[in-house]
Amino acid sequence: MDQRLDLTIVAPEGYKAMLGVHAYVQNSGISLGLLELVKMRVSQLNGCAFCIAMHVPLARKHGVTEDQLHLLAAWREAPIYSPKERAALDWAEALTHLCKGDVADDVYDEMRRHFTQKEVADLSFAVAEINAWNRLMICTRTPPQLGGSAA
Structure with a gap:
C-alpha cells in the first residue's frame, strides 16, 4: 500500500497545530507511561499500524x-x-467509541476516583489527539516505520 500524501508537505500548518496539541498532552503532567498505554489502546481499536509501531518503543521507554x-x-x-x-x-475506549452514545456515568465516576478534573481533561485531550493522529495516518496510508525507528 502506497502513502497517499504527506501531511507535513501538503498541510504543514495543520500538522503544526497537531504537534501543538501533542506538546500540551506530553507536558500535562500525566505519567508518560500511562499516556503511552492509552495511545496504544486507542490505536489498537482504530487499527492504526503507524501509531502502534510508533508507540511500542515509546511505551517501553516510559516504563510500560x-x-x-x-x-x-x-x-x-x-x-x-x-x-x-x-x-x-x-475512559479511552469510551471516548473512542462515541458512536455507542454518551460516556457512561460509572466510567466517569471511576475516572474521578483516580484522577483530578484537570487530569480527566488532560487524558481526554490525549484520547482526542491519538484518535486524530490515527485517522490522519490511516486516511493518508502512512506506512509504519518498523524496528522502533518511528520514535
Missing part, C-alpha cells in the same frame, strides 16, 4: 512492561493493570 504491551488488547481480563490504568483505559 512487555507483559502490559502484550496483554493490552485484553486488559479487562489481565490482572497486571492498576486500578488507575484500568480507569484510564476504560
Whole structure:
C-alpha cells in the first residue's frame, strides 16, 4: 500500500497545530507511561499500524512492561493493570467509541476516583489527539516505520 500524501508537505500548518496539541498532552503532567498505554489502546481499536509501531518503543521507554504491551488488547481480563490504568483505559475506549452514545456515568465516576478534573481533561485531550493522529495516518496510508525507528 502506497502513502497517499504527506501531511507535513501538503498541510504543514495543520500538522503544526497537531504537534501543538501533542506538546500540551506530553507536558500535562500525566505519567508518560500511562499516556503511552492509552495511545496504544486507542490505536489498537482504530487499527492504526503507524501509531502502534510508533508507540511500542515509546511505551517501553516510559516504563510500560512487555507483559502490559502484550496483554493490552485484553486488559479487562489481565490482572497486571492498576486500578488507575484500568480507569484510564476504560475512559479511552469510551471516548473512542462515541458512536455507542454518551460516556457512561460509572466510567466517569471511576475516572474521578483516580484522577483530578484537570487530569480527566488532560487524558481526554490525549484520547482526542491519538484518535486524530490515527485517522490522519490511516486516511493518508502512512506506512509504519518498523524496528522502533518511528520514535
